[in-house]
Amino acid sequence: MTTIDTFSDGRKLRRATSGTPRTLTEDRPQEKSKDWAQASQNPPKGAADGVQAKGGKPSGLRTISRAAWLPYLVPVALVIVWQTLSSLGVISDRIMPAPVAVVAAFWERLLSGELVRDIAVSGARALSGLLIGGSIGFLLGIANGVSKLSEQLTDTTLQMLRTIPHLAMIPLVILWFGIGEEAKLFLTSLGVLFPIYLNTYHGVKNVDRDLVEMGRIYGMSSWSLFRKVIFPGALPSIFVGLRYALGIMWLTLIVSESIAANSGIGYMANTAREFMMTDVVVLALVIYAVLGKLADVVARALERWALSWNAAYQV
Amino acid sequence: MSSYLLPSAMVWDAFELQERAYFPDGTEVRPSAEPPVLPKAPAGLRLRGVEKAFGDNRVLRGIDLDVPAGQFVAIVGKSGCGKSTLLRLLVGLDEPTGGEIDFIDDGGDRVAPDARIVFQEPRLLPWFSVADNVAVGLGDGVPKAYARREAELVLEEVQLSEKAKEWPAKLSGGQRQRVALARALVSRPGLLALDEPLGALDALTRISMQQLLTRVWRELGFTAVLVTHDVTEAVHLADRVIVLDEGEIKLDLAVPQAHPRRHGDPELALLEGQLLAAILGES
Known part of the structure; x- marks a missing residue:
């Protein structure tokens, strides 16, 4: 456990400990890195909430934004592909407009x-x-x-x-x-x-x-x-x-x-x-x-x- | 008047004796701080030759029974002995095919039927809050403010005041059953019929509920008719236990022990043995 304490960057440590959701790594304030050893044994309350909420009540900023943009990823990507193909002239305007x-x-x-x-x-x-x-x-x-x-x-x-x-x-x-x-x-x-x-x-x-x-x-x-x-x-x-x-x-x-x-x-x-x-x-x-x-x-x-x-x- | 001043005087003595107990969910079973709203006079029962048949199946075969106002009667027996049918007749859910059922006051004069029933399942409306569910017991067309006050009073009685605004889905099984009890009691019925009300609860909750039931019965002074398959529960709660067998009364046993009763009381255990022997048909 002492070796874990020597990490100054909490992110590295959190990534090393498997089983905890990655999204939570950025939410933890740096000064709390001393508690990581303990925290990895008993995940903080926020961690449990984040897992259980399943997007209902996300605990961290990053979780909120991800839940918000993820559903739109595919449509936006399709539009970009569509626009690119139209601009390149692959799709004719008569069949499908840009x-x-x-x-x-x-x-x-x-x-x-x-x-x-x-x-x-x-x-x-x-x-x-x-x-x-x-x-x-x-x-x-x-x-x-x-x-x-x-x-x-x-x-x-x-x-x-x-x-x-x-x-x-x-x-x-x-x-x-x-x-x-x-x-x-x-x-x-x-x-x-x-x-x-x-x-x-x-x-x-x-x-x-x-x-x-x-x-x-x-x-x-x-x-x-x-x-x-x-x-x-x-x-x-x-x-x-x-x-x-x-x-x-x-x-x-x-x-x-x-x-x-x-x-x-x-x-x-x-x-x-x-x-x-x-x-x-x-x-x-x-x-x-x-x-x-x-x-x-x-x-x-x-x-x-x-x-x-x-x-x-x-x- | 004296008919219902007497039980409430007894209530206050009972408070001193009341053991402290807790529901498994942590709610304390305690004597309520204030005396409840004055109960209405309890209603006794007089059954003469009551019969009930479904086609050729004679479920009840001439029941004669007198229940004095304010008494706590338990009806036990094997499944299919007719005990639930009898209870449904008492509260008017079914009509008897023969004989007469009368509600009487303590002078023996006939009074209007005035009964409520609590089932094994709480049957709460999931889309109503706890307080609104209790207010259902007051019937239609009751002013809102009055209904709210009455619901609060009776929820205090079953120690669920703090849950008044919750949805039933948020309550434990024991708490839901207490709401059902509150709904049955909010109109202060003269007779409360209980159809295996604790059958679906776990053992610890059941003991707490028995204590609560005893206390509420003593405070409000209604007549209680409990149908149960649990002989221990019957001797623990009732003044009198009736064994029903194939639609007839087989044994009518008084339980003279004072309330509140302790679990594991040897005298109660003797009565229990007697009742079990009668139910199982041993000599």
């Missing part, structure tokens, strides 16, 4: 105000579709989970309709509604309805029967039983449905905007295709990716807040 060109297209459309308008239109369509379809799916899921009669009446029908790919309805929808807003609203609503219905129904069905009996014993009214026991019990499953529905929501919107629209991001991409503006087409893809990610982040945050009682969400 990232710089996409950024330029973004900037141009942002300044003209077109982009903001298109995003707002698409966002509004997506959200109203989610709201309408989601509400119907949620209400049906609750009703069929709670009431035997309602379940017998509608569940088989819903399960049957669910198996039809909702995008297969496009020809019919265009005949019904033309290419107006109703068509896109209808398709998006239909798309999000089923995942939310299925997961709500499943969630309600799987609420702990013992808790429901407990609620009855304590004289809860039906509404109170729903509010205090059934709904919170089904909530984790409902969130799964919501996040699944968000994916379907964007998918449906993209398809329906590409087929029949005169505004929105899908329309922007489709018009650009006609003029061979690949940079705008790619820009549309990037925006979809960002919006999709954003929706998921919001849903996750909502989930973490609403399910904070659940051990899986407690830090």
Whole structure:
């Protein structure tokens, strides 16, 4: 142990002792190097925390920055490779525009105000579709989970309709509604309805029967039983449905905007295709990716807040 | 009035005798500092020819039983002897197929059923805090401030005041069961039914819980009906132990020893032997 004490540089020593995470070496103040011998036997509290936290609550500066940049390493590297290949002329502009060109297209459309308008239109369509379809799916899921009669009446029908790919309805929808807003609203609503219905129904069905009996014993009214026991019990499953529905929501919107629209991001991409503006087409893809990610982040945050009682969400 | 002033006077004597004990999680079992809210009058029971059949299976075959208000009765017996079924009938979770169950006051007059039950599993709502879980016991439409105060009082009773704002997931098994007990007691029921409430706990926690149960019962003065398969637990807690066998009362044994009782008391061990013999059908 005395030989270890002779090291003046704590880093060298820490690297020599295997089994402790490297990331922690830089966190230790130099003046504490005298304690290293002991510390290597009993890792400092911070060390244990750092290992257990798994990115949840990193203990050191370096751990924070690494957790923050690591997920973006691959996308950034891809963009760099992509840009290099475009600059070298390996990839033709007609097939794939350079990232710089996409950024330029973004900037141009942002300044003209077109982009903001298109995003707002698409966002509004997506959200109203989610709201309408989601509400119907949620209400049906609750009703069929709670009431035997309602379940017998509608569940088989819903399960049957669910198996039809909702995008297969496009020809019919265009005949019904033309290419107006109703068509896109209808398709998006239909798309999000089923995942939310299925997961709500499943969630309600799987609420702990013992808790429901407990609620009855304590004289809860039906509404109170729903509010205090059934709904919170089904909530984790409902969130799964919501996040699944968000994916379907964007998918449906993209398809329906590409087929029949005169505004929105899908329309922007489709018009650009006609003029061979690949940079705008790619820009549309990037925006979809960002919006999709954003929706998921919001849903996750909502989930973490609403399910904070659940051990899986407690830090 | 005197009916419930009497037990609470006894409570204070009992405090002097109370042994100190600790839950395995470190919480001290201590006599509470303040007298609790005045308990309601306990409710006794009168059972006449109570039967319960599920199809052809006659689980209870004519039970006659009188439980005076404030008594602690334990029901023991083999699995499937009908003890849990009987308890479910008492608290109105099931209807008897024959006979009558009446709640009575200490004058023998019928009163409205007023029972709560604690199960083997705590059945807490994981999305409610400990205090909100306890407030469930007060029923719907209770003013928030009142519910909070009552929950605090009864949590003090089970020595979990400091956990009032925690999620149930953060508690140990014994603590969760104490929350379930608090929820059952918050409305001050006349009768508390306990369906193997300590069955899922480890041995040390169980002993602490037994002491807590005895103290709470003596302080609040409710009638207690405990179903258990643990004969030691039965003679330790109850004034009277009933052995149920194939839906009939086989033995009705008084346990006269004063509370609090010590584990390993030879007199209790004798009673235990007697009960075990009856349950196992030895002569």
